[in-house]
Amino acid sequence: MGSFFIEGIRNLEGIVEIGGSKNAALPIIASTVLSGREYIIENIPDIEDVRMMFEILTSMGCIAQFENGLALIDTRGLNTHAVPEDLVKKIRSSIILMGAILGRTGNVEVAYPGGCEIGLRPIDLHLKGFKKLGVSICEKNGILYGKVNNPAGCEIQLDYPSVGATENIMLFAVNTEGKTVIYNAAREPEIVDLQNFLNKCGYKVSGAGTSTIIIEGIKNVPTDTIDYKIISDRIEAGTYLSAATTMRSKIYIKNIEKSHFKSITSLYEDAGCEIREAYHTIIVTNERRIKALEKITTQPYPGFPTDMQAQFMASMAIADGTTIIEETVFDSRFKHVPELQKMGADITTIGRVAVVNGVKRLHGAEVDAKDLRGGAALVIAAIGAEGMTKVNNIYHINRGYEHFMDKLRNLGVIITAIEE
Ligand code: UD1
Numbered sequence: 181m182g183s184f185f186i187e188g189i190r191n192l193e194g195i196v197e198i199g200g201s202k203n204a205a206l207p208i209i210a211s212t213v214l215s216g217r218e219y220i221i222e223n224i225p226d227i228e229d230v231r232m233m234f235e236i237l238t239s240m241g242c243i244a245q246f247e248n249g250l251a252l253i254d255t256r257g258l259n260t261h262a263v264p265e266d267l268v269k270k271i272r273s274s275i276i277l278m279g280a281i282l283g284r285t286g287n288v289e290v291a292y293p294g295g296c297e298i299g300l301r302p303i304d305l306h307l308k309g310f311k312k313l314g315v316s317i318c319e320k321n322g323i324l325y326g327k328v329n330n331p332a333g334c335e336i337q338l339d340y341p342s343v344g345a346t347e348n349i350m351l352f353a354v355n356t357e358g359k360t361v362i363y364n365a366a367r368e369p370e371i372v373d374l375q376n377f378l379n380k381c382g383y384k385v386s387g388a389g390t391s392t393i394i395i396e397g398i399k400n401v402p403t404d405t406i407d408y409k410i411i412s413d414r415i416e417a418g419t420y421l422s423a424a425t426t427m428r429s430k431i432y433i434k435n436i437e438k439s440h441f442k443s444i445t446s447l448y449e450d451a452g453c454e455i456r457e458a459y460h461t462i463i464v465t466n467e468r469r470i471k472a473l474e475k476i477t478t479q480p481y482p483g484f485p486t487d488m489q490a491q492f493m494a495s496m497a498i499a500d501g502t503t504i505i506e507e508t509v510f511d512s513r514f515k516h517v518p519e520l521q522k523m524g525a526d527i528t529t530i531g532r533v534a535v536v537n538g539v540k541r542l543h544g545a546e547v548d549a550k551d552l553r554g555g556a557a558l559v560i561a562a563i564g565a566e567g568m569t570k571v572n573n574i575y576h577i578n579r580g581y582e583h584f585m586d587k588l589r590n591l592g593v594i595i596t597a598i599e600e
Contacts, residue, residue, distance in 0.1 A: 182578075184571045184585065186562035187594040188544060192429035194591040198417045198436050199225040199582045200249065200410040203487075204370040206273045207347045208377045208410060209233045209253065213242070213280040214355060215381065215401050216256035222409040224251040225416075226582040228575070232271040239264050262289035265323070269293075275303055276344060278326065279351030282315060288326040292319060301510075305345035309336050313349070313356055333358025333397050341366040341480045346393065347374055353395040354383040362393040368481040369440040373411045381406055412436050412460075415487045416581060418444040419556050421464055422491035423591070425453055426498060426564025429466045431591055436460055443484050447476060447492070451499060472501030472538050478509050490516045490557035497525040498564055499538035507532045516554030519547035523558075523565055544569040552580040559584070563593055572600075 200223030209230070212219050224230055224246050234244040234251075241259035245252055261281050268274045268291040281288045293301060307317055307324075314331040317324060333356055338345055346366040353360035365371070367389055375388035382401030387393040417436045424431050425448060438445075438457055445455050445462065450473055454465040473496070478486040486509035496503040497520055507513045514534055517527050522545040526537040544567030549555025555577040562569035571577075574597065577584055588595050 181573045181575045182597055182599050184559060184574050185596050185598070186559060186569045186571065188562055188565040188567060188569065189427070190563070190592050190594055191427050192424055192431055192563070192591045192593065195432040195434055196420050196587050196591055197434045198412045199223065201225070201370060201373070201413040202227055202229060202580050203343070203368070203415070204373040204410050205230055206233055207276050207351070207370070207374050208408070209237070209244075209251070210276040210280050211351050211374065211378060212253045212255050213237070213258060213277065214283050214351065215403060216258060216284070217254075217403040218256075218405040219251070219253040220405065220407040221251040221253065222249060222407070223412065224249055224410060225413060228579040229271055229273065232267060233274065236263060236267045236271075236274055236277065239267065258284065261285040261287040263291070265291040272301060273344070275306065276347055276351070278306065278324075279310070279348040282310065282326050282328055283352050283355045286328040288324070290324050292322050292324050303344070305338055305340065305342045306348045309338075309345060309349035310352060312336055313352055313360065315352070331356040333360040333395070335361045336363065338362065338364040340364070341391065343368055343371065346371055350374060350378070350385060350393065350395060353397060354378055354385060355399055355401070356397040357399055358397050360395040360397065362395075364391055365393045366480060367391060369411060369414065369437070377408050380408055411440070414440040414444065415485065415553075417441060418488045419491050419560070419581070420587070420591070421445070421448055421453075421462075422488070422495050423560045423563055423588070424464045424466050425451065425470045425495040426560055427466070429464060431464050432461055433464065434461045436462060438462065443482055444488055447473060447484060448495075451495070470495060470499045472496055472499040472503040472536070475504040475506065477506040480509070486510055486513060487553055489513060490553045491560055493517075493527070493534065493536060494520065494557040494560040496536045496538060497527065497561060498540070498542060501538055503536045503538070505534045505536060515550035516557045519550070519554070519558055520561055522547050523561055523569065525561070541566050543567055546570040546572065549573040549576045552576050556581060559588070559595075
């Protein structure tokens with residue numbers, strides 16, 4: 181699984197270039213299955229989750245390869261509607277293929293994803309949406325079997341603005357005849373990116389970025405080659421911003437979309453970081469120990485993202501004062517807390533609430549990454565910790581951060597990796 185060794189207490193200085201958004205890339209890659217054609221997609225992040233998604237497409241008869249951020253995908257050869265079970269287990273977000281495969285072939289067979297590192301991740305909202313759109317679904321021995329019976333556009337009210345459910349329903353509805361309206365849809369920028377991609381492919385989607393998405397189903401779209409550029413990763417950018425708060429820093433975070441990033445930057449500004457904007461770059465200056473914030477609560481976009489909760493906690497662990505962090509999106513997303521405690525953090529949790537009493541300094545320790553963002557948080561904590569920290573299971577981090585070690589080294593972090 182591999183480990184990072186980080187030697188703490190080095191000032192951060194330099195430029196970090198943000199890659200393509202993981203959470204935009206994965207659904208867009210899934211949606212290439214909808215119509216058999218060639219795609220050239222730019223700004224694809226070089227991460228394990230993308231590699232896994234490509235492996236799934238390849239195993240289903242498609243061609244999918246990428247180099248230097250450029251992906252070439254050809255889905256004309258899709259020869260099955262069954263997604264390999266072992267691969268689904270490795271990448272939970274592969275459930276997003278369900279809508280696209282149903283739309284293309286009329287059938288789907290995919291393993292039920294079950295829970296994961298950050299808690300139960302049910303898909304009832306996805307399934308309810310499909311059923312309303314005319315798909316029959318049954319489950320046998322952990323495998324979901326979906327069959328399109330009487331497809332027709334309809335109105336779908338989501339009980340929660342689930343990102344995955346919104347995307348899956350969009351992917352099926354775009355080539356289901358009739359008009360589909362999704363109410364209480366997720367509003368994340370990644371949903372807007374998916375809409376833009378689908379429209380480029382010839383589908384008709386509007387409203388993404390608001391709570392109501394309108395889809396005019398189109399059965400046959402042209403099959404000319406599509407080229408598209410994925411938006412940059414606001415969570416990756418937020419992670420480096422968070423790293424900058426642990427030490428005296430001046431870093432340039434390049435290639436970002438500032439409007440996607442507001443709920444993150446505003447909190448760090450409140451904590452005392454100076455953030456200046458210049459074109460697609462922000463300049464982060466941190467001169468002194470940051471201040472605790474009274475309370476933050478994770479929420480669907482445009483609220484503070486659950487994907488930044490762990491990194492923010494690492495910042496607050498050494499802030500001046502006490503911060504209360506409430507996680508409202510997932511039920512089990514505090515697995516980084518015991519690891520931060522090993523480094524001297526003073527954090528108490530009660531259910532989904534963490535009380536973080538900032539300490540002056542953390543100290544190095546051997547800790548385990550339990551999930552993607554929690555793992556990144558441990559590396560951030562290590563940057564501001566006295567002595568050496570060993571972060572184990574860095575596989576989790578590599579799932580979602582491209583060239584993490586190299587990008588940190590460019591900022592002056594002393595970090596090495598070993599394979600185990
Ligand atoms: C979530 C985040 C998204 C982030 C992604 C990767 C939110 C709202 N979503 O998206 O920003 O990029 O993780 O870490 O912040 N739920 C159900 N039934 C369903 C689907 C979801 O009960 O059918 C619940 C989940 O258990 C969870 C919440 O809804 O508590 C949000 O889930 P959802 O947005 O679907 O998760 P992701 O798509 O993984």
